[in-house]
Structures are given as structure tokens and as C-alpha cells.
Amino acid sequence: xxxxxxxxxxxxxxxxxxxxxxxxxxxxxxxxxxxxxxxxxxxxxxxxxxxxxxxxxxxxxxxxxxxxxxxxxxxxxxxxxxxxxxxxxxxxxxxxxxxxxxxxxxxxxxx
Amino acid sequence: xxxxxxxxxxxxxxxxxxxxxxxxxxxxxxxxxxxxxxxxxxxxxxxxxxxxxxxxxxxxxxxxxxxxxxxxxxxxxxxxxxxxxxxxxxxxxxxxxxxxxxxxxxxxxxxxxxx
Numbered sequence: 001x002x003x004x005x006x007x008x009x010x011x012x013x014x015x016x017x018x019x020x021x022x023x024x025x026x027x028x029x030x031x032x033x034x035x036x037x038x039x040x041x042x043x044x045x046x047x048x049x050x051x052x053x054x055x056x057x058x059x060x061x062x063x064x065x066x067x068x069x070x071x072x073x074x075x076x077x078x079x080x081x082x083x084x085x086x087x088x089x090x091x092x093x094x095x096x097x098x099x100x101x102x103x104x105x106x107x108x109x110x111x
Numbered sequence: 112x113x114x115x116x117x118x119x120x121x122x123x124x125x126x127x128x129x130x131x132x133x134x135x136x137x138x139x140x141x142x143x144x145x146x147x148x149x150x151x152x153x154x155x156x157x158x159x160x161x162x163x164x165x166x167x168x169x170x171x172x173x174x175x176x177x178x179x180x181x182x183x184x185x186x187x188x189x190x191x192x193x194x195x196x197x198x199x200x201x202x203x204x205x206x207x208x209x210x211x212x213x214x215x216x217x218x219x220x221x222x223x224x225x226x
Contacts, residue, residue: 032213043204043220044155049213088154092213098145099215103154 003027004091004102012108019076021105023089026070032092033065033072038104039085047087048074079109113139115207117218124195125226132190132221134205140185141207145215146178149202161188195225 003026013019021035032051036044050056050063050072062075072091076083089102114137124130134144143162147155159175161167161182169175179191188207192199202222206215 034214036217041202041222043217046214046216051213090215098157098160101155101157 004089004100006087006089006102006105008103009106010108011105012110013079015079015081015109015111017079017109019079019083019107019109021074021076021087021089021107023072023074023091023102024070025072025089025091025100027091027093027100028067028070029093030067030070030091033063034090034092034099035061035063035072035074036088036090036101037083037085038088044088076107079107081109081111083107084109113137113207113209113216115141115205115216115218117205117221119221120219121222121224123224123226126196127194129191129193130195130223132192132203132205132223134188134190134207134218136186136207136209136216139207139209141188141209142185143208144182144188145206145208146180146188146190147204147206149204149220155204158190192223195223197225199223200225 034049035047038044048063050065056063060077064073086104086106088104090099116135118133146158158173159167159169167180182188204220206217
């Protein structure tokens with residue numbers, strides 16, 4: 001059973017702080033990793049993808065991947081109230097086309 | 112990013128009726144479309160994967176005779192919930208990808224309420 005785990009939260013951070021979201025996965029064959037943001041009542045929207053070990057930065061977002069530890073994280077710098085949402089980690093195996101989504105972490109950025 | 116639309120965005124129907132949901136890729140040819148269901152405060156659950164021109168592959172526990180999926184063209188996939196019951200009430204979301212592309216782009220979702 002391929003699993004992706006995330007802390008459900010809620011994770012509360014003050015405005016301007018760094019929010020750190022974590023995700024672990026069980027399938028060592030996983031090759032592609034994604035972070036999606038989902039606002040309440042809306043569908044997920046892609047924030048970032050990462051494929052190689054290390055950091056990948058895009059604006060205020062940084063994804064970090066450690067395949068040896070089977071761990072992927074998302075850092076949000078200078079958090080804004082508009083970042084308050086559920087963040088979904090998704091993992092794709094090299095052997096299939098399907099994604100496995102984690103349960104999501106609810107982030108609340110307090111003004 | 113790529114644009115995926117869904118129609119309708121919201122539907123309310125009586126128990127026993129069938130409901131069709133359309134998913135369209137607007138600016139690319141989607142070789143693969145995915146259908147998800149999401150209950151309140153829960154994560155996405157993949158229902159099925161459909162490749163254009165092929166039969167859909169259903170996840171374990173998803174009744175293929177109840178959730179009919181058609182992917183007849185590279186820009187359109189449909190999900191029909193047959194003989195809907197209140198327990199089918201959920202948020203149905205499609206996503207699409209193309210070729211060897213690794214990323215899924217999601218439609219806005221369809222909220223189904225069965226009375």
C-alpha cells in the first residue's frame with residue numbers, strides 16, 4: 001500500500017513568519033513530487049513540483065526533497081493570510097501514472 | 112498553467128436519477144484524465160484513470176457500472192453517476208495531463224448533492 005502522510009494540522013503561524021509543511025512517503029520508487037494548495041470549497045492548484053534531491057525555490061515557496069529519508073517539505077516565507085489553505089502533497093511512482101495524495105495539512109496564517 | 116474546465120459546477124438531483132459531469136481541457140490535448148472524489152474535510156480519492164480511446168481503469172472499491180467514464184476525445188471526458196443516492200453526494204474533481212507530462216492540472220470541481 002503506497003502511502004503519503006502529512007500532519008493534518010491546523011498549523012498556525014503569524015503573518016510574515018515561515019510556514020513549514022512536511023510530507024513523508026512509503027514508496028521508494030517514487031520519482032515525482034508535487035505540492036498543491038486547496039482553498040475551502042475549491043479544487044487543488046499546483047504550487048510546485050520537484051524531482052531531484054535538494055531545494056527548489058519559486059518566489060516565496062521552497063520545496064525540499066530528500067529521497068533517502070523519503071521526505072519532502074514545503075517552506076512558505078513571509079506567510080500571508082491569503083496563504084491560509086490546505087496543502088496537499090502528491091507523489092507519483094516511476095511505475096505508474098497515478099498520483100497518491102496525502103491527507104493535506106491545513107495552514108492558518110494569523111494577521 | 113494548463114486550463115481544465117468542468118460542467119456543471121454544482122448540481123442538485125433527486126435520488127435515483129443520473130448525473131453527467133463534463134471535464135474539458137481547454138488549451139491542450141489531454142491524453143489522460145483522472146476523476147477524484149472528495150468528501151468534506153477529507154483528502155482526494157482517486158476514482159478512475161481514463162486514457163483517450165481506452166476503457167477507464169477504476170480504483171479498487173469504485174463501481175464501474177455506477178460511475179461511467181467516457182474519454183472519447185483528447186479534450187473531453189465525462190463521468191456519469193448512475194442512479195445517484197445521497198451517499199454519492201460529494202465534490203467531484205477531474206484532472207488532466209498530456210503525453211509524458213508529469214503534472215496534473217485540476218478542473219474547478221463539481222459539487223453534487225443528491226436529495
